[in-house]
Amino acid sequence: MPRDAPYLTKSRYVQGLTCPKWLWLGWHEPAPYADPEPGSPAYVGIEVGKKAHLLFPGGVLIDFAPWQHAEAVKHTSDLMADPAVPAIFEAALEYQGVRIRVDILERLPGGGWGIREVKSSGSVKDDYIHDLAIQVYVLTGCGLDLRSIELVHIDTSYVRGAGEIDWAAYFAREDLSETVKSHLPDIPRHAAELFDILARPTHPDIEPGKHCPDFCPFWDRCTKVKPEDWVLHLPRITGPQLEKLSAQGIESIRAIPDSFELNEMQARVRTVLKNGKPWVSPDLKKALRSFGPPAVYLDFETVGPAIPLYEGTRPFQALPFQWSLHRLDAKGNLTHEEFLAREDVDPRRAFTESLIAALDGSDEPIIVYSGFEHRIIREMEALLPEYAEVLDRLAKRLADLLPVVRAHVYFPEFNGKFSIKKVGPALAPNIDYESLDGIADGQGAQTAFERIASDTLAPGEDADSLRESLLRYCELDTMAMVEVHRSLRQLAGG
Numbered sequence: 001m002p003r004d005a006p007y008l009t010k011s012r013y014v015q016g017l018t019c020p021k022w023l024w025l026g027w028h029e030p031a032p033y034a035d036p037e038p039g040s041p042a043y044v045g046i047e048v049g050k051k052a053h054l055l056f057p058g059g060v061l062i063d064f065a066p067w068q069h070a071e072a073v074k075h076t077s078d079l080m081a082d083p084a085v086p087a088i089f090e091a092a093l094e095y096q097g098v099r100i101r102v103d104i105l106e107r108l109p110g111g112g113w114g115i116r117e118v119k120s121s122g123s124v125k126d127d128y129i130h131d132l133a134i135q136v137y138v139l140t141g142c143g144l145d146l147r148s149i150e151l152v153h154i155d156t157s158y159v160r161g162a163g164e165i166d167w168a169a170y171f172a173r174e175d176l177s178e179t180v181k182s183h184l185p186d187i188p189r190h191a192a193e194l195f196d197i198l199a200r201p202t203h204p205d206i207e208p209g210k211h212c213p214d215f216c217p218f219w220d221r222c223t224k225v226k227p228e229d230w231v232l233h234l235p236r237i238t239g240p241q242l243e244k245l246s247a248q249g250i251e252s253i254r255a256i257p258d259s260f261e262l263n264e265m266q267a268r269v270r271t272v273l274k275n276g277k278p279w280v281s282p283d284l285k286k287a288l289r290s291f292g293p294p295a296v297y298l299d300f301e302t303v304g305p306a307i308p309l310y311e312g313t314r315p316f317q318a319l320p321f322q323w324s325l326h327r328l329d330a331k332g333n334l335t336h337e338e339f340l341a342r343e344d345v346d347p348r349r350a351f352t353e354s355l356i357a358a359l360d361g362s363d364e365p366i367i368v369y370s371g372f373e374h375r376i377i378r379e380m381e382a383l384l385p386e387y388a389e390v391l392d393r394l395a396k397r398l399a400d401l402l403p404v405v406r407a408h409v410y411f412p413e414f415n416g417k418f419s420i421k422k423v424g425p426a427l428a429p430n431i432d433y434e435s436l437d438g439i440a441d442g443q444g445a446q447t448a449f450e451r452i453a454s455d456t457l458a459p460g461e462d463a464d465s466l467r468e469s470l471l472r473y474c475e476l477d478t479m480a481m482v483e484v485h486r487s488l489r490q491l492a493g494g
């Protein structure tokens with residue numbers, strides 16, 4: 001089927017302002033359309049968008065696929081002409097080659113229309129203003145009497161009560177009329193520039209770097225020609241440093257001259273890569289003194305759903321639902337314990353009580369990798385005052401291995417990062433995150449539990465095997481800590 005002439009949408013407009021190459025690639029080399037996976041940010045966005053419809057009773061959905069634009073525009077036009085329709089969901093309009101789907105177009109009681117853009121986030125972001133501005137440009141271009149411009153987003157202070165969610169309290173509505181209108185004079189120029197980019201035979205020559213959003217789908221494509229020791233992997237590299245290196249044509253950390261100004265950590269990374277040998281601080285042994293063994297190695301997983309699953313919880317609130325614990329005794333015996341909450345009740349009490357049962361009564365250091373476990377234990381202290389004393393004792397036993405690694409060791413394989421996923425396999429080659437089936441990081445664990453708890457499993461997925469994957473993933477994280485600690489002790493000389 002021949003493609004339409006290039007056109008902009010609200011997403012393409014925002015992508016084009018962020019990176020013209022993203023815009024060009026998205027049009028000329030699009031990925032095949034796929035429905036978002038349950039639990040993914042796009043999926044959650046759609047679910048939150050549907051809930052926002054409940055704020056506009058009697059509204060009618062334009063239920064056409066993205067490629068059925070002409071039919072969607074026709075249906076929108078029919079509904080706009082019908083004064084009995086109070087709101088139109090996914091209203092389709094087009095002006096000057098810009099096609100939009102308005103989340104909610106509200107017919108105002110006093111006449112005219114209001115645009116309601118729905119976002120599954122807790123605050124207003126710059127992109128949302130551009131997103132609204134291009135829609136207002138189209139709506140006013142089409143001759144609508146637009147009298148109100150609102151962003152409908154999640155009110156993160158909302159606490160779910162008993163029973164169903166109170167959607168009017170869950171959503172916050174912010175009038176952004178003045179801010180959006182201030183962007184309108186720039187839109188014809190921006191749109192013309194973006195159409196010009198789309199008409200080019202090749203993509204704009206734009207280097208990947210700090211300007212790239214995490215979710216740009218072309219990251220792998222744009223970076224595949226970069227060297228393994230690409231300068232962007234230098235810890236905390238700044239924009240001015242990158243500009244200077246680019247001006248000198250330097251892409252590889254090994255190629256950075258000694259005269260180039262780097263901070264202490266960056267210089268260490270350069271030296272390690274140039275020498276090809278790991279660096280170990282002479283103070284490592286001293287830094288490990290309070291870490292045992294005997295020791296316990298602990299890791300938590302949390303879930304923070306946009307739509308609260310349990311009474312008494314807020315949107316995006318981190319709720320601990322799983323822990324894994326390895327215990328290494330003075331004789332070198334290693335044992336493992338674990339907990340994974342039921343999904344049908346708030347997991348925090350069972351999580352806390354099982355943790356206390358496993359840990360209170362011993363006094364070894366509890367080794368963690370980041371300050372996350374400390375924060376969660378302190379939150380449980382506030383939630384369950386009857387356990388405050390024992391939780392305080394546990395919090396005081398925590399010993400964080402991450403700052404020790406950061407300050408005292410660097411291996412070329414760290415690639416500028418200090419996460420357990422990088423450090424574990426580098427220091428202990430038997431740690432293999434690639435072998436995990438399904439869940440391979442904290443985000444994956446979070447969405448897996450959320451899918452089980454909200455009964456939104458993907459086709460072919462079953463809750464029991466997902467729970468098993470969660471257990472094996474968390475166990476590997478604490479096993480990696482055991483091995484990292486063992487390797488550090490060896491590097492420190494015993």
Ligand code: SF4
Binds near residue numbers: 020021206212219
């Ligand atoms: S990865 Fe960066 S440079 Fe490449 S298209 Fe995306 S935003 Fe643009």
